[in-house]
Amino acid sequence: MSATVRRPGPAAIREKGWFLAHRWLLARRAAQLGFLLLFLSGPLFGVWIAKGTLSSSLTLGVLPLSDPLMTVQSLAARHLPEATGLLGAVLVLAAYAASRGRLYCSWVCPVNVVTDAAAALRRRLGIRANMALSRRLRLLVLAAVVLASAATGVLVWEAVNPVTLLHRALVFGTLTAGGLAWTVVAAIFLFDLAVTARGWCGHLCPVGAFYGQIGRWGTVAVSAPQRERCDHCKDCYLVCPEPHVITPALTDAASDIIESPDCTACGRCVDVCPQSVFVLGIHPPRLAGTRRTAGAAPLHQGDPT
Amino acid sequence: MSASSDTRGVNRRRFFSDTAAAVCGTGFLALLLGWAAAPARSLAATALRPPGALPETDFLAACVRCGLCVRDCPYDTLKLADLADGAASGTPYFEARKIPCEMCEDIPCVVACPTGALDKGLTDIAKARMGTAVLVGHETCLNFLGLRCDVCYRVCPLIDKAITLEMRHNQRTGKHAQLIPIVHTDVCTGCGKCEKSCVLEETAIKVLPVELARGQIGAHYRLGWEEKAKKGGALVDGIIDLPDRGYTPPPIKEFRP
Numbered sequence: 001m002s003a004t005v006r007r008p009g010p011a012a013i014r015e016k017g018w019f020l021a022h023r024w025l026l027a028r029r030a031a032q033l034g035f036l037l038l039f040l041s042g043p044l045f046g047v048w049i050a051k052g053t054l055s056s057s058l059t060l061g062v063l064p065l066s067d068p069l070m071t072v073q074s075l076a077a078r079h080l081p082e083a084t085g086l087l088g089a090v091l092v093l094a095a096y097a098a099s100r101g102r103l104y105c106s107w108v109c110p111v112n113v114v115t116d117a118a119a120a121l122r123r124r125l126g127i128r129a130n131m132a133l134s135r136r137l138r139l140l141v142l143a144a145v146v147l148a149s150a151a152t153g154v155l156v157w158e159a160v161n162p163v164t165l166l167h168r169a170l171v172f173g174t175l176t177a178g179g180l181a182w183t184v185v186a187a188i189f190l191f192d193l194a195v196t197a198r199g200w201c202g203h204l205c206p207v208g209a210f211y212g213q214i215g216r217w218g219t220v221a222v223s224a225p226q227r228e229r230c231d232h233c234k235d236c237y238l239v240c241p242e243p244h245v246i247t248p249a250l251t252d253a254a255s256d257i258i259e260s261p262d263c264t265a266c267g268r269c270v271d272v273c274p275q276s277v278f279v280l281g282i283h284p285p286r287l288a289g290t291r292r293t294a295g296a297a298p299l300h301q302g303d304p305t
Numbered sequence: 306m307s308a309s310s311d312t313r314g315v316n317r318r319r320f321f322s323d324t325a326a327a328v329c330g331t332g333f334l335a336l337l338l339g340w341a342a343a344p345a346r347s348l349a350a351t352a353l354r355p356p357g358a359l360p361e362t363d364f365l366a367a368c369v370r371c372g373l374c375v376r377d378c379p380y381d382t383l384k385l386a387d388l389a390d391g392a393a394s395g396t397p398y399f400e401a402r403k404i405p406c407e408m409c410e411d412i413p414c415v416v417a418c419p420t421g422a423l424d425k426g427l428t429d430i431a432k433a434r435m436g437t438a439v440l441v442g443h444e445t446c447l448n449f450l451g452l453r454c455d456v457c458y459r460v461c462p463l464i465d466k467a468i469t470l471e472m473r474h475n476q477r478t479g480k481h482a483q484l485i486p487i488v489h490t491d492v493c494t495g496c497g498k499c500e501k502s503c504v505l506e507e508t509a510i511k512v513l514p515v516e517l518a519r520g521q522i523g524a525h526y527r528l529g530w531e532e533k534a535k536k537g538g539a540l541v542d543g544i545i546d547l548p549d550r551g552y553t554p555p556p557i558k559e560f561r562p
Binding site for chain 2: 067070082084144148156165168171179
């Protein structure tokens with residue numbers, strides 16, 4: 001048996017205690033459950049807060065929200081949605097553009113729980129098998145979704161979209177009533193577990209790719225203001241669903257903020273860092289051509305990179 | 306100098322090959338998605354769309370599968386299709402034999418639709434065309450067998466308009482009447498109450514998608530008697546009415562027992 005593979009987490013728990021090493025994870029799970037409960041309080045307890053699903057919903061009878069990618073597919077398929085649907089899409093678009101598009105992925109999307117579970121099990125079992133896929137593949141999938149919707153006149157992604165499939169099955173209760181949505185969820189779990197690490201959310205999902213693109217200039221970001229304390233344990237890389245986003249914040253002399261649109265601001269790097277290098281917070285919006293920094297000391301020659 | 310222009314050439318080639326790969330990859334994925342979505346484009350004959358639904362091809366471009374119509378249906382008629390159901394995954398439909406449409410006057414499902422997949426132009430539920438009822442069980446319908454079941458006729462919200470009973474002679478007994486339920490496709494909304502309440506094990510009257518349920522005569526067809534009435538006389542003057550090869554119809558009395 002080779003040396004045991006290092007797992008992210010234990011070092012941070014030793015250093016900061018269990019709660020601080022899981023703070024953002026707990027917050028995210030609470031948010032994911034909370035968003036689900038907004039939709040479930042009606043069918044379960046008769047208290048209607050959000051009606052509908054993540055595709056399109058009506059909150060408290062006044063606030064329409066629609067999935068912008070769904071609206072894009074609809075437009076590509078040559079249907080102009082009614083004002084309510086369009087307004088809902090614009091509101092969602094504006095909210096994520098102002099914050100960070102992929103907040104949706106790690107704080108709202110129900111599939112995140114599945115792929116996080118697959119990643120955790122993968123680490124625990126020490127599975128190394130990893131089919132190489134380009135992370136840009138999801139952009140091609142996104143382009144293909146729009147193209148195929150235009151060609152067929154159908155919202156093609158909705159035939160397979162695991163996000164809405166799972167959410168619908170949860171909210172309308174078909175998951176527990178003999179529905180088949182679990183098969184898609186199981187397929188994604190197995191794919192992430194045994195075929196490609198973070199395969200679905202990190203490489204294929206066009207919903208995440210879309211949100212990433214609209215949230216490029218958002219204000220919510222992880223930064224590394226204490227990066228001089230980094231001791232290269234690499235726990236953040238091991239836990240991060242998009243590990244390529246971390247390096248610039250640790251090494252870029254001009255900015256210590258994770259700017260990549262791929263970052264989902266899940267905060268797991270913040271949790272598992274035993275040295276408390278990272279912070280998840282709000283930064284003034286980045287204007288064209290300007291850089292921003294969370295206040296890390298500038299790097300000098302010989303600094304760890 | 307030559308080295309840098311070489312690099313530029315390589316970069317250009319690289320750019321073109323990368324772009325070509327991305328375009329081809331997108332095309333490949335688009336075809337895959339097209340295939341994946343293809344089966345979803347056919348709607349099972351038992352799956353009926355909510356009132357005001359756009360024609361199926363337009364509907365699939367418009368419906369975002371949010372379920373708001375389902376939530377606002379007071380009778381739990383509508384449901385969202387699961388993966389293996391007869392309608393595109395996530396789209397709303399109902400099965401008349403299970404729960405028919407109660408034809409709410411305010412049509413809450415249409416009001417709830419945020420995208421226009423259910424047409425807000427529909428304000429009179431009697432104008433809805435969710436399907437058309439067809440009496441398919443001519444050998445099993447109790448009224449065809451000479452009984453007075455009449456249930457489909459009685460439950461029809463548009464009684465005597467969408468379904469009427471037509472009296473016919475019962476050939477089998479020779480001395481009774483049959484009251485045959487006749488569906489009038491220009492009035493039937495496809496609500497499915499007839500299908501739901503048919504007393505048979507397998508319903509004799511079924512609501513089918515409109516295009517499946519109706520015949521359509523050719524646009525060039527002319528109905529002679531209508532043309533004649535329109536003209537107010539014979540269409541061809543001086544036509545000779547030839548004798549019918551010596552056949553004389555028996556006196557009508559023979560048919561009356």
